[in-house]
Amino acid sequence: QIKAFIFDLDGVITDTARYHFKAWRRMANELGFDFSEEKNEELKGVGRLESLNKILQWGGITLSEEEKIRLAEQKNQWYLQYIQEVSANDLLPGAREFLLATREAGIKTALGSASKNAIPIVEKLGVKHLFDVLIDGNKATKSKPDPEVFLLGASELNVDPLSCIVFEDSLAGIQAAKGAGMYTVGIGYMLPKGIADFQAGSLEFLTPSIVISEV
Numbered sequence: 001q002i003k004a005f006i007f008d009l010d011g012v013i014t015d016t017a018r019y020h021f022k023a024w025r026r027m028a029n030e031l032g033f034d035f036s037e038e039k040n041e042e043l044k045g046v047g048r049l050e051s052l053n054k055i056l057q058w059g060g061i062t063l064s065e066e067e068k069i070r071l072a073e074q075k076n077q078w079y080l081q082y083i084q085e086v087s088a089n090d091l092l093p094g095a096r097e098f099l100l101a102t103r104e105a106g107i108k109t110a111l112g113s114a115s116k117n118a119i120p121i122v123e124k125l126g127v128k129h130l131f132d133v134l135i136d137g138n139k140a141t142k143s144k145p146d147p148e149v150f151l152l153g154a155s156e157l158n159v160d161p162l163s164c165i166v167f168e169d170s171l172a173g174i175q176a177a178k179g180a181g182m183y184t185v186g187i188g189y190m191l192p193k194g195i196a197d198f199q200a201g202s203l204e205f206l207t208p209s210i211v212i213s214e215v
């Protein structure tokens with residue numbers, strides 16, 4: 001029996017993914033190379049330093065640890081600038097309604113994000129109070145596809161991982177959820193078909209009972 005829904009943030013609740021892309025791309029451009037939106041898919045759900053390492057590899061660039069930390073910090077400064085104006089208007093279609101319906105159905109909710117900025121973002125979006133538990137990139141130390149972030153969510157919610165459904169837009173996130181033994185709902189159109197137990201463009205036309213019957 002399903003007891004909890006765990007939501008990724010970027011790409012599921014709000015579209016901050018494009019700001020991560022914009023900031024990483026700006027950094028790559030300053031280093032003298034570029035990468036495509038398609039390549040960017042590989043960064044979704046992946047932690048800050050892990051993302052940086054991938055990008056540097058694409059550009060064929062080797063840097064010292066100190067240089068990497070400086071660049072990651074720079075990227076985060078740009079990202080923070082881009083998300084300054086984030087508000088409830090930036091919720092993805094249906095996100096708030098789906099969270100409310102989930103709670104009404106007596107299902108627990110958790111946020112499971114790799115981002116260290118996740119909590120200020122859900123505050124800006126005005127949905128922080130709709131999550132029973134918040135797991136962000138400060139709490140979870142291992143990047144998706146490691147299942148840690150979702151296992152922590154289940155444990156803080158006090159539910160069995162096998163009773164959880166994870167909502168994710170990234171391949172790394174779906175892999176993390178599967179590694180945790182959870183059901184998966186793929187959100188958006190970027191995931192390869194057949195990866196998640198159930199797939200939807202957004203939360204907009206879903207209800208908790210549809211999701212539970214489909215996974």
Ligand code: G6P
Nearest residue numbers: 010020044045048114115116117
């Ligand atoms: C999310 C995003 C990634 C981002 C990661 C770390 O998982 O999908 O694109 O790199 O969080 O975010 P942060 O805000 O801590 O740099």
Ligand code: MG
Nearest residue numbers: 008010011169
């Ligand atoms: Mg995501």
